[in-house]
Amino acid sequence: MISRIATASLGLVLVGSSVFAQSIADAKKAIDAEQYQKAKSMLKNLTATQADKDENFFYLGWVYLKQDYADSAKAAFTKGIAVNAKSALNYAGLGAVARLDKDNAGATNNFNQAITLAGKNSKPYQYVGEAYLLPLTPEAKVTPADANAAIAVLQKGKTVNAKDAELLITLGNAYRSQLKSNEAYQAYSDASTIDPKNPAAKVATGVLWKFANNFEDSEKQFQDALAIDPNYGPAYREWAETDLRWSLNDPKMASVKIKAATDEYKKYLSLTDLSLESRMRYADFLILSGDYKTLQTEVSTLSQAANTNPRVYRYLGYAAYENKDYPAGLTALNTWFQKADPKRIIPRDYLYLGRLQIASGQDSSGINTLRKALELDTTQADVYGEIAKSLYAQKKYAEAGDAYKVFIAKSRTATLNDYLKEGVSYFYAFREQYFSTATPKPVADTTLLIKADTAFSYIQHKAAAPIATVALYQARANDFREPSRNTTLGYAKPYYEQYIQLVTAKQPVADADKIFLGEAYAYLGTYYEFKEKDDAKAGENFTKARENDPTNKQAVAYFARKGGASKSK
Template sequence: MKMISKIAKASLGLVFLGSSSVFAQSLADAKKAIDAEQYQKAESMLKTLTTTQPTKDENFFYLGWVYIKQDYSDSAKVVFNKGIAANPKSALNYAGLGAVARLDKDNAGATTNFNQAISLAAKDTKPYTYVGLSYLLPTTTDKKVAPADADAAIAVLTKGKAINAKDVDLLIALGDAYRSVLKSNEAYSNYSDASTLDPKNPAAKVATGVLYKFANNFDGSEQQFKDALAINANYGPAYREWAETDLRWSLTDPKMASAKIKEAVDHYKQYLSLTDQSVESQMRYADFLILAGDYKTLQQVATDLSKSASTNARVYRYLAYAAYENKDYSNGLTAINTWFQKADPKRIIPRDYLYQGRLQMATGQDSVGINTLKKALELDSTQTDVYGEIAKALYHQKKYEQAGDAYRQVTLKAGRNVKLTDYFYEGISYYFGYDEKKPNADSLLVRADSAFSYVNQKSPTTADGYLYRAYVNDMKEKDRNNINGYAKPFYEKYIELVTAKGAADDKTKKSLANAYAYLGTYYEYKEKDEAKATENFTKARENDPTNKQAVAFFQRKGGAGKSK
């Protein structure tokens, strides 16, 4: 019996040992799938593990992290709480709850959970790694990490590094944190240390390639991706980052644009073939297509995704963006409205309001569209091009003063994107918005004059800039019989530029007539120079026989100076 008992115990021990080995291997495989961005595969494996090993809190954490990576933070929160139920001292799952709080913009909740994670971590550096990665999760439209968040990530990851300087995942995360605040030397040092410790880790090579990409060292970047694929030919993230590098290269070097955009698409397709072709992978492809400006392909991809019963509601965002860019405005408006109806409010981004406003205006809902664009600006004031869209719409609605204010915002805030025409339309808008009965009438003329003055300085041969500046200064003349000549130098410059070009068209002739008529009035009443007054009124009448000032002058003079 004792011998049988010993054999039984030995056999039982082997069963448990085998079970533990299967679990460890399965969890390791799931983590490899996450690293390879095969989220559907990882999700399936981890769901099984949370059922077969319900006391293992790590299973729940990594399943929650998969949900985080797929933009399902509500599902992640549920799973992290299950992990804590399985182990109330699960540092990883508290790190996960902190990540969810950050995405929900609950900074206090994030801090509380992160602190709890670190207090429970002891000598385990994985919680430090995931608290750091949580700070690096993008929460803004441009997907950039705020400097304060990057600093927080660096601080916690540095503490983790002091505990274990050989944690490769932590070193890569620390490199990412430094890269996000443009500390390239520090980033490279951590990536290099990770590669030295684990030469077979493709993630460290890819991270270095991304670092080179932002330095526009595209050849060096490509080599890193090739090195990563030499380690693991099926490592999808290398192809994804290579595609995004190709895209940046195409934007930086126009000569390479065509070839690199083609390469980018090919590399991204290779990435997709190495993932699980999940809806989430297709969504990431859609994000890439937006960056690439390939809205025709985006519309096809989004249309295909919308036919799936299990699709993410975000597909309606892509349908709307693509439809607008492809001038399919009616379907675009339907899609964006569906997105607003289906989406969790916290998943709405400023760009969604931007496209909704554009689509509203494109379908004749100008006033509603303008208000929606203003909402987009309230949420993201960096979208300075929107001021121009609002200004243009207001101008077409003949709301000139408001249009002038909007163009003024363009010229003040758009930086390098400001065009000279923005200043020109700012001036015209204020000019047309002038009404002497308004209490702010004089200030509108001042703003208009300032805008046209800028046009004169930057483009001294643009005749219309002087013409409209003359019109503005002409408005300052309160009494024709007591003229000051505010507009004189600008009309003279306009005449000089136009006549130098040769024969004028009918529209320009009318403007020339106005200019000569003003000068005629100036010489008649200010200078009391009858000869010069007659000369200028004659030229006014030659350019436009119906010019009222010229007609009135010659009537007063009894037809003197009548042209032949």
């Protein structure tokens, strides 16, 4: 099979354009097979030799649209209308461009014109439906409103021509985008019945089974498509993406299926024209598979090509960040922002740019960029955690605490450790205000202590067992609640006692914990000396404080006051 594929691919490269079949049918077949360069070559020739046929201009524009060249697509559709002012297909094309440009009014007007002019031709209905399904988000999700609009126009097209297999496949795709599997399956089955030799219907059914995690039946559909046409590249591409999903859902099959997916994607590439666009789709696959090393190598090569698509720099920025090559990533994404049409910038671009800026020491810029990402896509709740981490590193503790609080409220991945980070952030924010040497000296905000204690208390309530570190911070926060640092009412006492109990329960005590034990015992010593007036217990606790931390200032001061009495034996 591999040798046959290689031979077929080589043939496509070597055959001169003069012998390409000069027909719309062959050009459409090349488009369906994702051989866009071949299709474009055919269609450019057809627009020159048959310049009076508006259909030639439409399919040329549609290829440009598939390749993400909206301006070139619009120019082709406009020429098609110049040839035939009543060209329904080219109005459908202009509507698609307007929709990608987020010009809803323009899209609606052009779609309505296309349907008005369609007459008994179902193709304008099909392409208006396809236009509604074009991806507008990085996740390529179709909104329910767009899917319903596509279904409505495709159902009308079906009444015009119930035997249009391509329209039925598009209808199935619209249903599938909304997880309406039964309706999608029926549309694909009807398409296969009408045109048994259409591999696209089999592939579409395979994709439907993929999203149902029915991987065995999915593979059978791809095999059936390749039995119809062994050189049908999209079958290998979808097979590769199915095997990738299989690997993620079944750890036992992971290594086998990832290798199979890679091999299948290479077959797909060999069956296309290895154009920039097909290689960029391979880049999408590499992102899905998490193979950022291969991705960086691939897109680094593409970025050096003349007249490369600026989108290459997006991929290069993503890959370089994941590979910790921050200088290259920052340069690449800055280039993408400079070269890209502003309408092509997506929230994920801001997300990666912000991460790269933070990783490059540009924390303030990075935080602002991450906030821009959140402004554009509020579902990315985990970004609040990244913002909080950066704010904490900059010692902007109050802002960090607020960011952790929002992250916890919005994210599904928050853990008790995030509550600890929230509490510690608020605690440090208060302490920073309390010890401030600024003039005038700020009044420390005690609500920060309340926020900190609330976070700490939540952890102790939810944890399987009390946590020593949390008890220590609870003690510190409550110690700051004292009316004066020179007196003690015992607010922190139960927490320091709990900390001592938890740490000393495991013997021997870790050296790293001894300085904190010294802190806890010194607090208790102070409490018993000044609040309880119990010299015996005060001396006992200060002795333990000194044993654990000979440098503890409170213990040193106590024994200085006592003239060295109560020294540890």
